[in-house]
Amino acid sequence: EYHKNQGRRVEVMAxxxxxxxxxxxxxxxxxxxxxxxxxxxxRGLK
Numbered sequence: 013e014y015h016k017n018q019g020r021r022v023e024v025m026a027x028x029x030x031x032x033x034x035x036x037x038x039x040x041x042x043x044x045x046x047x048x049x050x051x052x053x054x055r056g057l058k
Contacts, residue, residue, distance in 0.1 A: 013038050 015022050021040050024031070028044035036042045045052045 016040070 016038065022038065023041045023043075024035060024039040025043045025045060026035070027046050028036075029046060031042075031044075
């Protein structure tokens with residue numbers, strides 16, 4: 013909220029399930045990392 017009031021654009025990348033709804037609301041753009049898990053998560057060794 014502070015940065016938006018300063019005239020700055022706010023972009024957030026986070027996992028949608030764990031990001032607060034307030035953070036998603038306040039962001040100019042929100043990217044949910046859960047939507048493309050293969051790209052953003054490191055797979056463990058088997």
